[in-house]
Amino acid sequence: MTEKIVEYIEKFVKLTDEEKQLIGSCFKEVKIKKRQFIVQPNFTAKYRHYVYKGAFRAYVTADDGQEHTINFAIDDWWITDYNSYIFQQPATMFVVALEDSIILQIDFETEQEIKRQNHKFETFFRIIAERGLAFQQRRIISNLTQTAEERYENYVSKYPQIVQRVPQYALASFLGMTTEFLSRIRNKRISKKS
Amino acid sequence: MTEKIVEYIEKFVKLTDEEKQLIGSCFKEVKIKKRQFIVQPNFTAKYRHYVYKGAFRAYVTADDGQEHTINFAIDDWWITDYNSYIFQQPATMFVVALEDSIILQIDFETEQEIKRQNHKFETFFRIIAERGLAFQQRRIISNLTQTAEERYENYVSKYPQIVQRVPQYALASFLGMTTEFLSRIRNKRISKKS
DNA sequence: CGATTTTTTGAATCATATCAACGTACGTGG
DNA sequence: CCACGTACGTTGATATGATTCAAAAAATCG
Numbered sequence A, B: 001m002t003e004k005i006v007e008y009i010e011k012f013v014k015l016t017d018e019e020k021q022l023i024g025s026c027f028k029e030v031k032i033k034k035r036q037f038i039v040q041p042n043f044t045a046k047y048r049h050y051v052y053k054g055a056f057r058a059y060v061t062a063d064d065g066q067e068h069t070i071n072f073a074i075d076d077w078w079i080t081d082y083n084s085y086i087f088q089q090p091a092t093m094f095v096v097a098l099e100d101s102i103i104l105q106i107d108f109e110t111e112q113e114i115k116r117q118n119h120k121f122e123t124f125f126r127i128i129a130e131r132g133l134a135f136q137q138r139r140i141i142s143n144l145t146q147t148a149e150e151r152y153e154n155y156v157s158k159y160p161q162i163v164q165r166v167p168q169y170a171l172a173s174f175l176g177m178t179t180e181f182l183s184r185i186r187n188k189r190i191s192k193k194s
Numbered sequence C: 001c002g003a004t005t006t007t008t009t010g011a012a013t014c015a016t017a018t019c020a021a022c023g024t025a026c027g028t029g030g
Numbered sequence D: 001c002c003a004c005g006t007a008c009g010t011t012g013a014t015a016t017g018a019t020t021c022a023a024a025a026a027a028t029c030g
Helices: A003-010 A017-026 A082-087 A108-117 A119-145 A148-158 A160-165 A168-174 A179-193 B003-010 B017-026 B082-087 B108-117 B119-145 B148-158 B160-165 B168-174 B179-193
Strands: A028-032 A037-039 A047-053 A055-061 A067-074 A094-097 A101-107 B028-032 B037-039 B047-053 B055-061 B067-074 B094-097 B101-107
Touching (some): A047 A108, A067 A160, A082 B119, A119 B082, B003 B017, B108 B119
Antiparallel strands (some): A047 A101, B047 B101, B055 B094
């Protein structure tokens, strides 16, 4: 089961058989049922989660009770409350399974240890942090420059696999609009096409 | 001049005198005049810039010509188009000096080399990427959950030094609103206070 | 100083939210 | 495997936060 994550890591840094063995052993496989939480507010996020198979949604709830989706993660993506995990502070986000899923998780202490021990793992985590940074920068730009409809069209064309797998209210709150408005956008689009 | 950046790096990783010497020599000091660009669209961002003294603004221009501020950087902050720098692809952003400034810049190849050579530098850049990630996550949450007025109040209380130093139209576009609307918010606030 | 850039103000308009009600689909227990 | 309840998506009417445009006022700069 850890073969997949080793393969993933090898896309970024070449590993010896011994290193593959080591890094594989750092991750624990966990089955998560739909609607189960893997991160909750006020608890420190102890793990960084790699999605082996399944789908997750990270969100916050505003003062008025509304949920705002911060991120999605499906097969081969990572998810956690980074602010909580990196600084080992209480989380502000929920991370919940949208389907029955399998994750591979590494805990904070173990991650620190293997980064300290082996330059290659330090490099690997540096690379995924940088990629996350670039990814989020693109999202910030999209949010600032595009209308609700453009953000939706853009997201559908870039991440069709996610659009298909997540509930519409979650997608709407990710894109910064209400469920109702997203519904109207979709209907408009369908009637345009036909 | 490079003492300051070495001191900054030492906050995250302890260095020997030799390493201090080495990392200091990787940065080049450059004076930048107000309104001068250090990153421009279509050119690959060759450098990561540390602001020794001064103020910068990173922004994109949308199809309709409107400018949207992506980031600010003042003394002791870093700035570049990360998407361009990390992947060495053509930039989409401008980065411009808001005042006469002094920066310390490291070029992509040099950075790669010192990260490869010394575990500590790899660690350092991993840490700043992670912090950037956490920082941007907070911004995304703020944009999704708060009204224009709340975003402004929040930003003023967290980054008063920046609010004081950047033009209002730049701040407005950073916070995702028009200059006019920000002006109205500020006036409302002043009259409330008195 | 005059010229340019930035901020302010007012009025009209627009994109999106809200609220309420209804239709649909799904998953869960019997 | 059906039926029921809850979760999800749609639609219409109305409300509102924020934008747009235009023009004046204020601040900054050479």
